[in-house]
Amino acid sequence: MSVDLSVNIGSLKLKNPILLASGTVGYGNEISEFVDLSKIGGIVTKSISLKPRKGNPPQRIVETSSGMLNAIGLANVGLELFIKEKIPFLKNLGSTLICNIAASSIEEYVECVDILDKEETIKAFEINVSCPNVKEGGLIFGNDVKAVAKITEKVRGKTSKPIIIKLSPNNSNIVDYAKIAKQEGADAVSAINTLVGTSFDIYSKKPKIKNITGGLSGPAIKPVALAKVLEISKEVDIPIIGIGGIMNWKDAVEFMIVGASAFQIGTANFINPKASMEILDGIKKYCQENTISKISDIIRTRKI
Amino acid sequence: MLIKDVFVQSNQKIAENTFLLKVNAEEYIPYVKPGQFFNIKVNNNSYPLLRRPFSISDVEGDSILFMYKVVGEGTRILANKVVGDQINILGPLGNQFSINESSNHVILIGGGIGIAPFPYLIKQLPNSVKYSVLFGVRTEKEVHSYGLKNILYSSDDGTVGIKGNTIELLDIHLKQIAEKDVKIFACGPNPMLKALQEYTNNKNIECEVSMESAMACGFGICQGCPIENKDNNYKLICKDGPVFNIRDIMI
Ligand SMILES: Cc1cc2nc3c(=O)[nH]c(=O)nc-3n(C[C@H](O)[C@H](O)[C@H](O)COP(=O)(O)OP(=O)(O)OC[C@H]3O[C@@H](n4cnc5c(N)ncnc54)[C@H](O)[C@@H]3O)c2cc1C
Ligand SMILES: Cc1cc2nc3c(=O)[nH]c(=O)nc-3n(C[C@H](O)[C@H](O)[C@H](O)COP(=O)(O)O)c2cc1C
Numbered sequence: 001m002s003v004d005l006s007v008n009i010g011s012l013k014l015k016n017p018i019l020l021a022s023g024t025v026g027y028g029n030e031i032s033e034f035v036d037l038s039k040i041g042g043i044v045t046k047s048i049s050l051k052p053r054k055g056n057p058p059q060r061i062v063e064t065s066s067g068m069l070n071a072i073g074l075a076n077v078g079l080e081l082f083i084k085e086k087i088p089f090l091k092n093l094g095s096t097l098i099c100n101i102a103a104s105s106i107e108e109y110v111e112c113v114d115i116l117d118k119e120e121t122i123k124a125f126e127i128n129v130s131c132p133n134v135k136e137g138g139l140i141f142g143n144d145v146k147a148v149a150k151i152t153e154k155v156r157g158k159t160s161k162p163i164i165i166k167l168s169p170n171n172s173n174i175v176d177y178a179k180i181a182k183q184e185g186a187d188a189v190s191a192i193n194t195l196v197g198t199s200f201d202i203y204s205k206k207p208k209i210k211n212i213t214g215g216l217s218g219p220a221i222k223p224v225a226l227a228k229v230l231e232i233s234k235e236v237d238i239p240i241i242g243i244g245g246i247m248n249w250k251d252a253v254e255f256m257i258v259g260a261s262a263f264q265i266g267t268a269n270f271i272n273p274k275a276s277m278e279i280l281d282g283i284k285k286y287c288q289e290n291t292i293s294k295i296s297d298i299i300r301t302r303k304i
Numbered sequence: 305m306l307i308k309d310v311f312v313q314s315n316q317k318i319a320e321n322t323f324l325l326k327v328n329a330e331e332y333i334p335y336v337k338p339g340q341f342f343n344i345k346v347n348n349n350s351y352p353l354l355r356r357p358f359s360i361s362d363v364e365g366d367s368i369l370f371m372y373k374v375v376g377e378g379t380r381i382l383a384n385k386v387v388g389d390q391i392n393i394l395g396p397l398g399n400q401f402s403i404n405e406s407s408n409h410v411i412l413i414g415g416g417i418g419i420a421p422f423p424y425l426i427k428q429l430p431n432s433v434k435y436s437v438l439f440g441v442r443t444e445k446e447v448h449s450y451g452l453k454n455i456l457y458s459s460d461d462g463t464v465g466i467k468g469n470t471i472e473l474l475d476i477h478l479k480q481i482a483e484k485d486v487k488i489f490a491c492g493p494n495p496m497l498k499a500l501q502e503y504t505n506n507k508n509i510e511c512e513v514s515m516e517s518a519m520a521c522g523f524g525i526c527q528g529c530p531i532e533n534k535d536n537n538y539k540l541i542c543k544d545g546p547v548f549n550i551r552d553i554m555i
């Protein structure tokens with residue numbers, strides 16, 4: 001039985017709902033040794049900022065119970081090098097490219113989108129207003145509904161490509177942010193970014209990562225991520241891209257049933273770089289075994 | 305880079321808390337170089353979640369050997385593996401020690417389990433090159449001689465070799481061999497490597513070191529393993545290293 005795995009995120013058409021999450025596959029070159037990137041729905045780049053960012057000093061990561069904390073600090077090559085060196089490689093992959101942008105000011109978001117809008121290879125923008133690991137920008141915006149409104153509005157004014165606002169779980173009401181994003185013209189929201197966490201050494205009594213706090217990801221956050229997707233899906237009529245702790249096809253299907261139109265795979269790439277290909281096989285089989293001809297038919301089919 | 309399940313062929317204790325794990329890894333053999341490492345998933349569960357990085361310690365026929373010290377949950381699980389068990393390995397990863405015939409005498413310095421990459425490195429040394437191994441331990445119980453020859457020891461408690469550290473041992477050894485054309489390869493705890501950096505800089509001796517860092521991916525996609533170079537830029541230990549010229553990095 002042939003299965004139609006394609007899904008639509010607003011005007012963005014994906015050949016299947018599988019995306020690789022920002023910051024977990026760099027700019028695609030290393031992971032392409034394991035994954036045929038033309039076979040999956042798309043790849044979201046590491047957050048790009050206007051100028052290169054060196055990132056935080058080590059130690060940047062630590063393992064926790066069924067998860068990990070990271071405080072990379074948005075280390076990235078910057079806009080200029082991204083366009084000159086990374087886009088040409090990504091262009092040849094035949095994968096849908098979603099460019100994730102992080103900035104320290106509203107103006108910087110706007111300038112980045114303005115410049116990158118000309119790049120044909122980029123099919124959509126994911127706006128990161130939720131990085132917990134940098135002082136300025138990131139979470140400061142993610143915790144301020146007005147700022148998210150302003151960023152969405154201004155960025156919308158600069159591009160007709162689909163805009164996805166990546167939401168933070170580190171605030172009291174994620175629904176407010178999803179509502180504002182929709183109101184200001186975003187095509188979709190992605191949820192969730194990492195949860196703020198920390199870990200201490202009981203002998204040295206020092207934090208295990210230099211930044212003291214980091215972002216928690218991996219299987220440990222899946223129930224939280226699912227609950228956020230559910231909340232948004234109940235309250236706001238906007239496509240949701242589910243992210244958080246997806247390790248296998250079952251996790252992915254769960255997100256779609258709860259309310260996600262597509263999903264992203266993050267931490268799983270580190271442990272099993274082929275995870276996305278295995279998930280592709282898994283969701284196809286699930287559809288076949290359950291006589292589902294279009295995967296989009298399972299979106300939001302939760303029974304509550 | 306390949307990911308595969310491999311079978312445990314043996315898993316032997318060779319010293320206190322120190323084991324030698326042999327796995328059948330035929331497909332990898334043509335590609336592995338001394339100094340490279342594998343990122344190993346010790347079980348199929350999400351605890352421990354991440355892979356654990358281990359240097360290639362030796363290659364024997366179709367098998368790769370890893371020498372490891374039990375320090376936490378991941379290595380404890382490894383130590384319980386028996387013949388026929390499976391582990392999943394990703395590699396080979398990283399760069400390699402640059403071996404050539406340009407130096408007359410090679411000195412390998414291993415601090416504790418930092419000795420791990422040297423059995424394979426020794427096998428790859430050209431026959432014309434003389435070498436010696438300086439093995440620093442805390443106490444005699446940590447001593448073994450797997451894959452090593454021409455070993456001199458230093459120990460913190462004086463139970464084996466000189467009482468002192470590997471840098472003191474190096475200083476004595478250099479005077480003994482009275483050889484100008486020396487190259488050092490070293491691996492061990494950061495304080496040792498920092499002292500070595502100062503020593504080799506002062507004496508202008510060629511030295512390459514294998515560095516460690518917490519790692520998530522091991523092949524360049526997480527940015528979790530930075531090390532600062534002398535131009536104040538970050539390099540990735542997993543991809544640009546783990547082996548660096550000691551002059552190029554800040555330890
Ligand atoms: C390139 C490289 C090569 C290595 N080669 C060897 C080797 O040949 N033999 C050997 O015994 N050890 C080696 N190590 C260190 C080894 O990876 C750690 O001892 C091991 O990961 C500890 O795991 P654990 O679960 O037992 O310890 P835990 O302390 O429970 O581990 C918790 C987390 O910290 C990380 N971690 C702990 N100690 C280290 C360390 N020293 N370096 C990097 N990450 C660490 C673990 O990977 C894990 O993510 C190497 C490390 C690197 C980076
Ligand atoms: C090491 C690491 C780096 C990340 N970097 C970024 C980033 O630059 N921009 C961003 O929007 N999200 C970043 N994320 C968050 C992920 O995209 C994802 O939202 C999160 O990890 C949850 O998914 P997971 O549990 O599948 O990993 C990063 C996550 C990790 C683990």
Ligand code: FES
Nearest residue numbers: 522524526527542
């Ligand atoms: S361990 Fe992931 S980049 Fe080095």
